[in-house]
Amino acid sequence: MQISKGRANLMLLMAAMIWGAGYIFTKLATNANMQAGLINAIRGFIYAGLAFLFFHKAILKMNRTDLQLGLVAGVINFLGYQFQTWGLRFTTPSNNAFLTAIYVVIIPIIIWFMYKRRLERKSYFAIIIAIIGMGFLTNVLHNGFTLHLGDLLTLISAFFYALQIVYFGMRATNTSPFVLSFMMGMTQGGFGLIWSLLFEHASYGAINWQAGLWPVIVLGIVSSFGAQTLQIVGQRFTDPTPAGLILMTESMFGSIFSVVLGFEPFTVHLLLGGVLIIIAILIMQLDFSRFRTVK
Template sequence: MAGSSEARAGAAGGRCAPVWVFELGLLLTAVIWGGSFVVLKDTLDAMTPIWIIALRFGLATVAMCLVFHRRLARYLDLSHVVAGVAIGLPEGLGFLIQNVGLVGTTPGRNAFLTATYCVMVPFMNWLVTRRRPGASSVVAAATCLAGVGFLALSGEKGFGLGVGDLLTLVSAFFFALNIVAVGRFGAAHDTMVITTVMFAASFVLCLAAALALEPVPDFAALPGSFWLSMGYVVCCSTMLGLILQNVGQRHVPPAQAALLLSLESVFAVLFSIVFYGETVTPPLLAGFALIFLAVTVSQFGPAIWGRLRIGRK
């Protein structure tokens, strides 16, 4: 696998920069991803949600083909196609449903409810590997449910989650399925090639859904601000975010990298307050805090629990 050999070569050659540079890159990724929630919310005024996601993946696929055409020519084969489709279909469904859900909720709620996929992954992986989730996963799940309960308590119409919130939770399920698929198929394939196929599969899925469910937009009538927003989503959130994540995770310990990337939801709320005018009430803040705590426990819990068990021996 080319990606693995490159990683080993990089490790053998040593880091070209201090660790904090790569940590800063992961933090920047979280900032970029957090900003995309507000940016996508604004694009919904100009285009229907499924067409936006189809356009996003279509442009991202073209960009990946232009940048990595030599790697595609060298490594693309049936195995990469099958693996990319297996990873791309749940990802495409996740983004599709998430963006539809964003119509009926705020960027901050959308971001934190999406983050619950981190808590779902150990339980979905259980179905694939038959490896039971540890105690930390159970604690994280309970904490996450409490957080979602507080979000329901903060609803505008009393207790309950809106349609947009519920759709976002469904999207989190597909994002968790995407993570499980990456763990199953990703390691044996070239990273950039399989990512390109993944984007292409997501594009085909979203395009088919858009053609079936939404009217074809008038692309010529779209304002310049819309294309600027799409430029941010494609170039920064999708392309640059992917590169920073891949480079950063080669040099930063996995748990620390996951925590830095999970700050995406925190930045999404900050941007939503500043640019979207989202009001943070005490129940909403409690819900955000509990979900973030659940994500943190799901990432760091296994290592901490393992050390405690070793300490007792």
């Protein structure tokens, strides 16, 4: 299967939109007293089950290399989500969202350290504009930034998210995206279940299962199986840095859906932050060499 870079980036944008909407369902699940590990476990096993249902022919041909790549990708993904959710308990939502977006800065550092590849000049401008945009979007620039324990945990999660994007773009192209989807789901579900049984079992009695289970099922079907598969396939045909900038719009779409559904008011900061992030993505997509004067 071969697709154009433009179509691959569109797939990543669709994934970011779905994840943005997923904030609403995650909020519904956590409001029903479901913890991160349990949410991860249910989402992961739904993801793996659907992947096997639709892609079982490719999955049954899995070899040792596929297994290793899938396990590594799954562990990285699980750690990113767990540290982000854990950090949210000890910091503000705006700090959490802002610091998670720092992964767009970490991506080129990882690429340089592991592969000695330098970025194009426009990438630095795009990253700076995107970070400023996230500052407006999360209102950190207006309210100020106070360092909490959760901020350190969130930065750790940002590292794992950056590592995941680089891994998908540079290493995981050697295996079938459908096998990778299945392994991601199994790893997410398995480690989520272990985490939950070890650290969250005391909270099971307080869960409102009727209110919390259906949002997690939606997350498993749409956000995990749908969006994660779009990311895995899309990143095979584009570069990690623009992929990171596109996926960062997840927070922007989350704010948009939150405003549309009445969870938060529309503000100028939200508009300005969204515009700056879109400008950053456009900078990455444009080929500025075409605009140079030919002598």
